[in-house]
Amino acid sequence: MMRRGGRPGLMGTMARTAVIASTATAVSGNVSRRQQAQAQSAAGQQAAQQQAQYAPPPQAAAAEDDSLSAQIERLATLKTAGVISDAEFSAAKAKLLGI
Structure with missing residues (x-):
């Protein structure tokens, strides 16, 4: 079976879509983890400041x-x-x- 030149077939399009979707998922997960770490860090700093206020x-x-x-x-x-x-x-x- 010959394929037309210059355009991917159905399998090529599906593979490309799968790669794009998995890359987007990975990037989204990394962004989410980074934001969560920053939020935890900010909460930890705030708790340390409050603790310092009340510590002897x-x-x-x-x-x-x-x-x-x-x-x-x-x-x-x-x-x-x-x-x-x-x-x-x-x-x-x-x-x-x-x-």
């Missing part, structure tokens, strides 16, 4: 438990949570110990 001053919390072991435990918690790196943990611990 950091000096008051530090004054309650200033022992060396408690400070090192807080650093270890930050390292475990991924807030600080191993190098930052080691440097802070050395500073506390006076090394």
